[in-house]
Amino acid sequence: MEIKILGSGCPNCKRLEALAHEVADELGIEATFTKVTDPAEIMAYDILSTPALVIDETVVSSGRVPRKDEIAGWLEAIEHTE
Amino acid sequence: MTVLSYLVTLLQTGMGSLAAYLAAHVLLCLLPAFFIAGALSALIPKEAITRYLGRDAPKWISYSAAALGGFVLAVCSCTIMPLFASIYSKGAGLGPAITFLFVGPAINILAISFTGVQIGMDIALARILLSIVFGVGIGLIVAWLYRKQDAAREQASDSSAAFRAKAHVPVQTWIFFGLLLGVLIAGTLQIGLLTQSYTTFALPGSWAPRLQAWLDGIVPPNPSLGIEGVSVQGVLLIGLLVLIGVTAWLGLNKIYDGFTPWTYASLGLITLTLIVASFKVSAVDGGLLVGLTGKLVAEVVLLAAVWWGAARFFDEYERQEWLWEMWRFVKQIVPLLVVGVFAAGMARSIVPATWIQAIAGRNTLWANLAGVLFGVFMYFPTLVEVPIAQTFLSLGMHRGPLLAYLLADPELSLQSILITNSVIGKGKTAVYVLLVTVFSTLSGLLFGAWVNGTNAWLIVGLVVAGIAVLVAGSAWINRRSTRRAASAEAV
Secondary structure, eight states: OOOEEESSSSSHHHHHHHHHHHHHHHHHOOOOOEEEOOHHHHHHHSSSOOOEEEOOOOOOOOOOOOOOOHHHHHHHHHHHHO | OHHHHHHHHHHHHHHHHHHHHSSSSHHHHHHHHHHHHHHHHHHHHTTHHHHHTTTTSSSHHHHHHHHHHHHOSSSGGGGHHHHHHHHHHHOOOOOHHHHHHHHHHHHHHHHHHHHHHHHHHHHHHHHHHHHHHHHHHHHHHHHHHHHHHHHHHHSSSSSGGTTTTOOOHHHHHHHHHHHHHHHHHHHOOOOOHHHHHHEEEEEEEEHHHHHHHHHHHOOOGGGGGTBBBOOOOHHHHHHHHHHHHHHHHHHHTGGGGGOOOOHHHHHHHHHHHHHHHHSEEEEEEEEEEEEEEHHHHHHHHHHHHHHHHHHHHHHHHHHHHHHHHHHHHHHHHHHHHHHHHOOOOHHHHHHHHHHHHHHSOOOHHHHHHHHHHHHHHHOTTTTTHHHHHHHHHHHOOOOHHHHHHHHHHHOOOOHHHHHHHHHHHHHHHHHHHHHHHHHHHHHHHHHHHHHHHSSSHHHHHHHHHHHHHHHHHHHHHHHHHHHHHHHHHHO
16 A cells, blocks of 8 residues: 655644554554655645645545544555455 | 944834733734634635635635635635645636735734734724725736636646535534634723723732833833833733743643643643733732723633633544644744844834835825835745834834735735746736736725825725726626637537
């Protein structure tokens, strides 16, 4: 699974990254983490504001830091389809 | 020796200006405003507004959303540029995007309340009203000038799915905002019901007048330059602010790990500060005279309701989000604001009042244009435009050019022009900058004329006529574009 965090290093982007790491560890999901900081690359995704969370090239949230159980839900749902 | 005394005067005016900003009435405005900003940012999903900005939305809805959206979306003028860039590149119409860019910096809660308390409600209201009217106007004009190009852009790309996301804001969140706004309004509204003391009592103590005399020695009040001194109450408030700073640093920086005793300590101290600031205290012979004001009662009731609502309406995660966003804004804005206030205060004793009066002492076309140009070429961090404007005011600037400056400063700076340029291109940016210059100057002139007391109805008439022309223009554009779409379908 590939998890991307989109954002130009704002405090909330760092929090989202830490949170995603934490949830993946708790669920025992193997994932690669990528931080996307290049504005052009960020705008290629269908989002209006950062931070955004992208799992396997699907935007699951943007413009906010989601709750841990939300992140867990997305990770598990995508894990099942794989 | 003269150099030394000059430096002392400089420091004193800087400190005087800083002290005035830490005074009771400013705290009653700024503390709640930061909590509201944090709540808007944390508790209202951006989708609640952005869904109306896509080009599928009817014109009148997308322009209204763009004009009012700044209040919810951009709680600080520092977040306008990135949002503008993303809504435009994701396919919002050029017009609404431009309207959002223009109105946003003027309409956010921090700017409005800060301007209102420090410079006057007249300027704050004029800043909101004129920026909405002219923001929609500039959006419509730019959209009309580039209608062909924008239509081509529209066909080249699908309207982004990003605009289709919807969001629901529960009723209790609105109630909560009502309570927070109540705290802000009760503390700042200057009406007798709130400001007068219903009972007064005296605290004996001969230290009070001596302390006051000592404070007046360090920071001499200078009414001619608009410098208030520091009061005994002010010293107490500054002490409380230092304690808030320390406890908030310990309790809010890691709010996501949970609420700690430090968190509760800082929230308690903030509540206490608002309550202390609501008393009317004056140092008299033999002690302190303490007045229980109407706003004290209102603040106590409303603050209790706010904390009750925070505990009742939201879960722990939402409370953490709220406090974190609030704290993030404070950390981002307050340090620069303190430096800005100090520097703007010192400028009062450096800049000769005769210069300001010669350039912008009267409400002329050139004075208003000068205000706008100063705003464009000087870049000040968020909210620092307010102490700068206050310095100008105390040096004798007319309120008309002052409004022109206040409108232009957060809108246009060399930096924001460069970013706008990279988003929408050279030609459109040039037109935008020109229009902002013209309309800000015009706003200043109209407001200045109103301040001078001439023909209030004529000004209202002019503005209404202007709105009518704009509405008619937009209806015309709308009809043309639907007709074109219809004929395209027929083909």
